[in-house]
Amino acid sequence: MSGEIKSTFGLALAALFFLCVPLFVKSDFGLGFFILCLLYSLLGQSWNILGGYAGQMSFGHSAFFGTGAYAMAILQLKLGVNPWLAALVALLAGAAIGAFIGSLSFRYGLKGSYFALVTLAFAEVMRVLANSFEFTGGGSGLLVPFKPGAANLQFSGRAAYYYLLLALVALATAIVWWIERSRFGSYLVAIREDEQAAQALGINTFRTKLIAMVLSAAVASLAGVFYIQYYLFVDSGIAFGPTMSIEAFLAPLIGGAGTLVGPLLGAFVLGGLGRLTEQLSGGAAGINLIGFGVLLLLILRFLPDGLAGLPRRIGKALQSRRGATQRA
Amino acid sequence: MPDPAVIFASVLNGITTGSIYALVALGLTLIYGVLHIINFAHGSLLMVALYAAFFCYTLLGIDPYLAMFLLVPAFFCVGYLLQRYIIAPIRFGRDQNVLIATVAVAMIVDNGALLLWTSTTRTIDVPYANGIIDLGVAFLPVSRVVAFFAAVVIALIFWAMMVFTDLGRAIRAVAREQHGARLVGINVDHIYATSFGIGTAGVAAAACLLLPSFYITPQVGYTFVLVAFTTVVLGGMGSFIGALVGGILLGVVEALSGLYLGESLGQIGIFLIFIIVLLVRPDGLFGRAAGA
Numbered sequence: 001m002s003g004e005i006k007s008t009f010g011l012a013l014a015a016l017f018f019l020c021v022p023l024f025v026k027s028d029f030g031l032g033f034f035i036l037c038l039l040y041s042l043l044g045q046s047w048n049i050l051g052g053y054a055g056q057m058s059f060g061h062s063a064f065f066g067t068g069a070y071a072m073a074i075l076q077l078k079l080g081v082n083p084w085l086a087a088l089v090a091l092l093a094g095a096a097i098g099a100f101i102g103s104l105s106f107r108y109g110l111k112g113s114y115f116a117l118v119t120l121a122f123a124e125v126m127r128v129l130a131n132s133f134e135f136t137g138g139g140s141g142l143l144v145p146f147k148p149g150a151a152n153l154q155f156s157g158r159a160a161y162y163y164l165l166l167a168l169v170a171l172a173t174a175i176v177w178w179i180e181r182s183r184f185g186s187y188l189v190a191i192r193e194d195e196q197a198a199q200a201l202g203i204n205t206f207r208t209k210l211i212a213m214v215l216s217a218a219v220a221s222l223a224g225v226f227y228i229q230y231y232l233f234v235d236s237g238i239a240f241g242p243t244m245s246i247e248a249f250l251a252p253l254i255g256g257a258g259t260l261v262g263p264l265l266g267a268f269v270l271g272g273l274g275r276l277t278e279q280l281s282g283g284a285a286g287i288n289l290i291g292f293g294v295l296l297l298l299i300l301r302f303l304p305d306g307l308a309g310l311p312r313r314i315g316k317a318l319q320s321r322r323g324a325t326q327r328a
Numbered sequence: 329m330p331d332p333a334v335i336f337a338s339v340l341n342g343i344t345t346g347s348i349y350a351l352v353a354l355g356l357t358l359i360y361g362v363l364h365i366i367n368f369a370h371g372s373l374l375m376v377a378l379y380a381a382f383f384c385y386t387l388l389g390i391d392p393y394l395a396m397f398l399l400v401p402a403f404f405c406v407g408y409l410l411q412r413y414i415i416a417p418i419r420f421g422r423d424q425n426v427l428i429a430t431v432a433v434a435m436i437v438d439n440g441a442l443l444l445w446t447s448t449t450r451t452i453d454v455p456y457a458n459g460i461i462d463l464g465v466a467f468l469p470v471s472r473v474v475a476f477f478a479a480v481v482i483a484l485i486f487w488a489m490m491v492f493t494d495l496g497r498a499i500r501a502v503a504r505e506q507h508g509a510r511l512v513g514i515n516v517d518h519i520y521a522t523s524f525g526i527g528t529a530g531v532a533a534a535a536c537l538l539l540p541s542f543y544i545t546p547q548v549g550y551t552f553v554l555v556a557f558t559t560v561v562l563g564g565m566g567s568f569i570g571a572l573v574g575g576i577l578l579g580v581v582e583a584l585s586g587l588y589l590g591e592s593l594g595q596i597g598i599f600l601i602f603i604i605v606l607l608v609r610p611d612g613l614f615g616r617a618a619g620a
Contacts, residue, residue, distance in 0.1 A: 117366065118607070125596055128599065132590070242550065286438075289438075293432040293435035301418050
């Protein structure tokens with residue numbers, strides 16, 4: 001089988017598996033685990049577009065996640081907008097914030113660690129703003145009343161939430177799939193590998209990076225929209241604090257940034273590790289993050305391409321060994 | 329419009345707070361200037377140093393100012409080992425790897441502290457904690473005034489070390505031209521780790537000076553790390569005098585924006601300055617132009 005057919009087959013198999021999960025996993029606890037992993041996947045896939053393919057590492061993805069969550073909550077609570085319409089507006093709001101931060105940072109040529117820092121600072125500005133005004137609920141945050149029904153984008157069972165989130169993850173993965181195969185994706189990779197060379201080849205690097213940022217921000221704001229409909233509560237720390245920004249890059253870095261399945265793989269490894277450490281420690285606060293940090297260091301040290309690069313590494317090692325025995 | 333006396337008092341207060349920011353930032357600017365590493369774990373190391381000074385006082389009865397002589401060498405070793413054996417092997421020629429590695433270290437350290445020492449806010453009660461200097465228009469706590477002068481002295485020590493010692497010359501050589509430095513026989517890995525160690529030792533000194541007038545929680549590192557980055561960027565990456573002036577400037581901005589915008593919204597001042605400096609003048613107020 002050629003690689004293309006193989007990967008399509010693999011994706012179809014994975015899709016089938018995820019579609020069947022609620023048939024076998026009935027408990028709220030079990031489905032909650034899958035939902036958490038899918039939420040990491042969605043955030044991770046969003047980060048992957050900008051950080052993995054375009055090579056622009058964001059440390060402030062919570063700016064987009066939080067915008068989605070807050071816009072969704074405010075539109076429903078204060079303006080009585082229909083949740084489906086609100087979700088669309090929240091998506092656009094997230095994309096607009098992405099365009100704003102992106103155009104400023106890229107216009108002034110920030111890259112690498114500087115770009116990471118400026119995105120973090122923007123997220124912190126938004127955290128302070130959300131914490132200071134009345135219409136964002138100030139320090140106490142916003143609570144969305146639970147009114148289950150498809151028209152309200154709220155559901156009484158977790159299975160429905162699961163399928164909604166699965167659809168969003170599928171959408172994000174489809175975007176990345178398209179990026180991998182499109183000319184636009186090649187531009188992104190060219191910029192990641194050598195921005196000056198890409199510019200010399202006639203790629204409009206500013207515009208290309210900006211589009212990647214807007215796409216990435218739009219996907220992240222969808223994660224925020226889902227978050228508020230599922231957890232029904234948001235405050236400035238949850239929405240714009242560092243936790244979500246960190247979650248956004250952990251999954252792709254562990255799974256493999258700049259690959260289609262890396263963020264999904266990483267998200268489930270993180271989710272599993274989090275559950276495991278929680279059970280072993282009896283639910284001590286923060287122990288899962290210690291585990292994530294150790295795992296991240298190990299991956300950076302021994303598998304810099306992430307888990308997705310593992311099969312190729314093993315293949316290479318086997319091949320070189322085979323070559324050695326043949327020569328001998 | 330607040331009373332001029334209130335403004336003056338708040339500026340003075342800002343200067344002393346700013347000198348603490350400068351203290352924390354001095355080590356960070358050294359690490360950045362030499363290794364071109366953005367060390368995200370800097371705040372977490374400060375937090376650990378604060379706890380170390382706290383336990384020195386509560387368990388061993390050592391005054392924080394004296395504990396400095398114990399903690400500064402200890403934290404030099406911590407920083408040296410951290411760079412040499414955990415951060416350096418991850419670099420693979422990419423600065424971004426280092427940034428992520430230091431984030432991972434920060435996650436481990438912060439949450440480890442949460443696990444060990446819980447999120448309880450702790451303070452110590454030293455005899456001189458309530459000492460106050462009356463300036464006529466404003467009162468200043470003694471411990472803050474000590475921290476201010478210590479910041480100036482430590483910045484001068486850092487500067488003198490860089491200019492007058494062989495170690496300083498080696499560090500500058502490595503910062504400027506790594507390969508050339510290696511060619512003339514400088515052990516680059518050792519200099520990297522030494523710089524990281526000195527930067528971390530600076531954090532220990534800052535912690536000892538900070539403790540008498542500050543509180544500790546496991547989250548305190550994150551609060552400081554962003555302010556320290558802002559200070560470093562504002563002062564020009566790698567400039568000690570810049571860090572000193574930048575820190576004090578930030579303290580004043582924070583105090584004034586708190587005064588005018590209120591406690592919650594006032595925090596925005598520092599982040600806005602950070603963004604504007606990064607965008608418009610990434611070399612800082614005292615930095616050399618890029619490439620120099």
